[in-house]
Amino acid sequence: MNSTIKLTIVGGIDKTGIEEAVKIVEVNPGDILGIVGPTGSGKSTLIDDIEQLAQGDTPTQRRILINDTEPEMGLRVDPRRKLIAQLSQNMHFLADMTVSEFIQMHARSRGKDPELMHRVIELANRLTGEPIHEDEQLTVLSGGQSRSLMTADIAVISDSPIVLIDEIENAGIKKQEALSLLSGEGKIVVVVTHDPVLALMASRRIVIRNGGMCDIITTSAEEKNMCNRVSEVDDWLMDLREIIRRGDLVEGVA
Amino acid sequence: MKLVVVAGTPGSGKTSVLLHTIKALIRRENKPAVVKVDCLWTDDDKRFGRLGVPIRVGLAKDMCPDHFTIYNTEPMLKWAEEEGADVLLNETAGLCLRCAPYPDSCLAVCVIDVTTGPNTPLKVGPLLTTADVVVMTKGDIVSQAEREVFRERVLEVNPDSMVIEANGLTGKGSIELAELIENSVETREGMELRYSPPLAICTLCSGEKRVERKYHMGVLRHLDGFMEYKGE
Numbered sequence: 029m030n031s032t033i034k035l036t037i038v039g040g041i042d043k044t045g046i047e048e049a050v051k052i053v054e055v056n057p058g059d060i061l062g063i064v065g066p067t068g069s070g071k072s073t074l075i076d077d078i079e080q081l082a083q084g085d086t087p088t089q090r091r092i093l094i095n096d097t098e099p100e101m102g103l104r105v106d107p108r109r110k111l112i113a114q115l116s117q118n119m120h121f122l123a124d125m126t127v128s129e130f131i132q133m134h135a136r137s138r139g140k141d142p143e144l145m146h147r148v149i150e151l152a153n154r155l156t157g158e159p160i161h162e163d164e165q166l167t168v169l170s171g172g173q174s175r176s177l178m179t180a181d182i183a184v185i186s187d188s189p190i191v192l193i194d195e196i197e198n199a200g201i202k203k204q205e206a207l208s209l210l211s212g213e214g215k216i217v218v219v220v221t222h223d224p225v226l227a228l229m230a231s232r233r234i235v236i237r238n239g240g241m242c243d244i245i246t247t248s249a250e251e252k253n254m255c256n257r258v259s260e261v262d263d264w265l266m267d268l269r270e271i272i273r274r275g276d277l278v279e280g281v282a
Numbered sequence: 283m284k285l286v287v288v289a290g291t292p293g294s295g296k297t298s299v300l301l302h303t304i305k306a307l308i309r310r311e312n313k314p315a316v317v318k319v320d321c322l323w324t325d326d327d328k329r330f331g332r333l334g335v336p337i338r339v340g341l342a343k344d345m346c347p348d349h350f351t352i353y354n355t356e357p358m359l360k361w362a363e364e365e366g367a368d369v370l371l372n373e374t375a376g377l378c379l380r381c382a383p384y385p386d387s388c389l390a391v392c393v394i395d396v397t398t399g400p401n402t403p404l405k406v407g408p409l410l411t412t413a414d415v416v417v418m419t420k421g422d423i424v425s426q427a428e429r430e431v432f433r434e435r436v437l438e439v440n441p442d443s444m445v446i447e448a449n450g451l452t453g454k455g456s457i458e459l460a461e462l463i464e465n466s467v468e469t470r471e472g473m474e475l476r477y478s479p480p481l482a483i484c485t486l487c488s489g490e491k492r493v494e495r496k497y498h499m500g501v502l503r504h505l506d507g508f509m510e511y512k513g514e
Contacts, residue, residue, distance in 0.1 A: 076422070076454075105446075105447070107430040107434075115426075116425055118423060121424070121428060122397050122423075123424075124399045124401060133431045133434060133435075136434060137433065178427060185427075
């Protein structure tokens with residue numbers, strides 16, 4: 029992995045062209061930053077700005093700095109040098125290839141050993157119900173399988189100091205397990221979420237409205253306590269979900 | 283005068299990428315003019331016209347659209363000069379994967395749609411392999427991994443190209459492309475094509491409609507790869 033780095037988001041404008049209320053956000057190695065806001069407010073746009081290391085050249089006019097300086101072009105485009113891994117909301121693969129061909133090719137594009145493919149599939153199969161086989165066509169994978177494979181691919185192949193995650197709770201996979209897989213030692217994790225557990229696991233969360241960063245909230249001690257309780261409820265719901273999935277009765281479980 | 287030739291399969295997003303690039307060029311005090319070449323019909327001139335740049339449309343109709351573009355390059359450049367432009371953006375119809383309508387002294391830009399899958403760069407041929415800049419569009423629809431695999435495939439067939447990830451909706455990539463245009467070569471007298479066009483003329487080009495083999499003349503290639511010349 030590349031050495032740890034600091035990420036800075038310099039505010040631009042919202043959808044109406046008005047300057048964003050939050051002018052600057054500095055994120056240090058090991059931080060988990062949440063992004064919250066209504067659907068369509070511009071959360072994914074912020075993630076995209078970070079992924080492409082925007083330099084005032086996107087509609088939001090935001091600038092992204094790495095270690096307080098403007099990153100050079102090579103860091104923006106060359107996958108071998110990229111500092112950022114992104115798990116987007118796009119659930120399906122369009123590539124007409126087998127799982128193993130695709131993962132091996134992706135490893136090569138990132139300058140990694142193609143044999144890591146076996147590890148990617150093994151990890152992916154921990155997150156999803158129906159196992160993925162390496163000689164399956166990518167295009168036949170379900171939404172949950174695709175998302176698991178993408179998650180495992182990021183953990184193993186796109187192993188980068190900054191990880192961007194877009195609404196992992198909608199993926200039909202084990203979200204907390206996925207998050208811990210993705211957030212390694214010293215990594216910056218930026219997570220777009222509506223999920224109370226994930227949002228409260230972050231140390232801060234940016235609030236987006238009308239395309240602009242309108243506020244940044246630091247998770248309070250009371251919220252951290254809440255997080256533990258919500259997490260218990262969430263685990264309980266997950267268990268119920270698994271029971272129903274198996275085709276069993278939930279009577280008496282509560 | 284600089285010449286930018288933009289090619290790519292229909293629907294790949296050539297026009298959308300160009301519209302954003304023109305805005306970026308104007309902001310950076312360049313004077314672009316546009317010639318849009320299409321086969322039968324286009325209303326893209328209205329979209330370009332809204333940007334207030336000189337725009338001309340060329341319809342190839344019965345002529346091969348790439349040959350039409352090449353044949354009209356000289357008058358296009360002359361027209362752009364008369365309009366006071368310093369860069370001519372020529373958007374081609376983009377159909378034939380056998381040809382590449384790029385002269386040597388131009389910036390050759392190939393626009394390619396990521397959603398067509400990572401095998402596409404292997405199929406596109408000289409349009410892609412002789413380009414200076416490859417613009418990947420619609421990357422927002424696929425995962426980061428799929429974009430990176432696609433980019434790898436492009437570099438396999440054209441290792442010296444500059445690859446730009448663009449988005450025709452948001453304008454991502456347009457500033458990078460505008461920068462490359464600013465730094466591109468000037469056109470010159472006696473330009474030559476980078477790639478040889480297909481063999482001679484075929485009977486279909488001259489209006490033959492009959493399917494039976496005996497009516498076809500010229501340099502012909504059989505299914506098994508055997509080539510022969512039939513005719514006078």
